[in-house]
Amino acid sequence: MGATEMREPSFLILTALAGGPLHGYAVIAEVAQMSQGRVRLRAGTLYAALERLAAEGLVASSGEQVVDGRLRRYFRLTDEGEQALTLEARRLRENADRAVARLRTARSRVAPA
Amino acid sequence: MTAGPEAAYRRLLRAYPASWRRRHADAVLGTLLDQADAEGRSAVSVADVRDILGHGLLARLHLLLDVVPGRVRAVAGTAALGSGAGLCLALLLLGEWLPPWAPPSTREAGFGPFLTVGPLLYAAWLLAVAASLLRHPRLARSLLGAATLAAVVLPHVVANAYPYAGVERPSSTALAPLAVLGLLVLAAPPSRPSPAVVAATAIGTVAAVGGPMLPLWLSGGSPFPVRDFFYYAYAHHLAVSAAVLLAAGLLAAVAALVARRPAYAGGALLALLPWAVLLLAVWRRISTQGMSALEPLVVVAGVGAALAVLGGLRALGVRVRL
Incomplete structure (x- = not known):
């Protein structure tokens, strides 16, 4: 992924495949x-997202299986996908940490003496 | 699970193009049936209908767009983003804004200090460029979508009349290239547009379109010509603007080919389309005024530009499926 942020569904799909x-x-x-x-x-929506993530090299097909006459296609996280997910998770955590720190500072300022 | 939802889902999946169905339909069908089972449904849900129809139509649109490679579309999109900004800026400042020396007769009808509702559209485009450069792609897409839609719809919903009265819109001669520019950007919205390319194309377009308008705007004679610029005697100035932009685009494409940057060359050629459209629009307007002397020139230039685009794309090995 580039500098642009990842959309939540993409982030959650990659997170699901991290397991x-x-x-x-x-x-x-x-x-x-x-x-x-x-x-x-x-x-x-899922397959449109998977197709886009596959085009970006973040996920790949990981075989197919027929269960009860239904085709099940498996997807896996690629190395690039793992890296992108790590970076996005770090970005989100840093943002959350900053928000919590600011809120804490603001609360301590307005707290009665 | 009965055969009911499966047959219905198969019918629904026809919304996707055949090539997509060959690759994915069975896997998506399996997922749809699994989801229906998990939700305890034996029929297709409304949410599924909306989802599949929407994504199916989008897949068909992508197939259409894929006639031109993504890199070529991205370059054309960035150039069109900048060119559109230049066109909007020239039209906003020199085509719409009434300067203090404009005769009172020109202020009979208008939209504040402007002649038509066009500035709303131009402002949306300029804000979209700012949003795009500041990395707000969704906002940029929304603003560009609104501006493009307005450029397509306005000529059909607002009829300009003489004598001037009520709300006016910009001439369709100006709106036609803007609509094509909008479609080029929306076909490949640049997520990280190069500020240098956007600035260069914007400045080039301001100079080419604004150049012939500036003396008229400054003169402020009576009847004040800027209002009539796109409607009557001055349309041939725009033919010069379009010809200059076509020539500049062709030169940029040749330079890119020499530098072995085929995607840039293809993008530069594709970005000529709005100016070919402007030439044709000017030709249409001039023909209705009996000024047919320019017709052969306009036709030759328009056909030449179209052939250059097609030839250039073909030379680059671009797949063309019709």
């Missing part, structure tokens, strides 16, 4: 669980 290869619906379920139900991906 190992997953098929389409497993990614959707992981993302929903991690976001506590806030981000509910639909299949079209």
Whole structure:
């Protein structure tokens, strides 16, 4: 990824795949669980995001399996994807740390003597 | 799971182009059926219909855009972003803004200190350039989308009339190239546009379009000509502007080819399209005034520009699927 920030669905998809290869619906379920139900991906959105992430070299196909007559395609995080996720996680943590520090300073200023 | 939702999902997936379906349809179908099972549904959900139709149409649009390689589109998009800024700036300052020495008769109708509602559109474009350079791509896309839509829609919803009354819009001669510039940028919105390329194309366009307008704007004679610039006798000045920009673009493309930068060459050629459109628009306007002497020149230049674009793209090995 470049200097631009990663969108939340992309970040959550990469995070879901950080635990190992997953098929389409497993990614959707992981993302929903991690976001506590806030981000509910639909299949079209998921595959559009996976296609874009694959074009950027962040994810790759990791084999296919037929279960109950349904094709399951697995996806995995690439080395580049791992690096991009690490950088984005660090950026988010630094932002969060800064926000918490500022809020703490502001609260200490307005606290009654 | 019954065959019901599967057949419905298969029908829905036809929203995607065939090439996409060959690669992904079975995997997406499996995911859709898994999700339907998990949600306890035996029918297609409204959310799925909206999602698949939306992404299917987007995939078809991408297929259309992929006729021109992404790198070429990105260069053309950056050049168009800057050129659009130059065109908007020239139109805003010299085509729309009434200077203090403008005769009172020119102020009969207008939009504040401006002649038409055009400045809203120009301001949106200029803000989009600022947003793009400051790395706010979503804001830039929204503003450009609004400006492009306005350039396409305004000629159809606002009818300018003489004598001037009520709200006016800029001439379609000016809006046509702006709409094409907008489409070129939206086809490949640059996420990190080069400020140097944006500035160079903006300055070049301000000079080419604003140059012939400046003496008229300064003169302020009666009838004050700037209002009529795009409507009547001065349209041929814009043909000169378009010809200058076409020549500059061709030179930039040749220089890029010499420097072995084929994507830049292709992008420069693609970015000529708005100026070819401007030439054709001027030709259309001049023809209605019986000033047909320029027609052969305009036609030759327009066809030449189109051939140059096609030939250049072909020379670069660009795939063209029609």
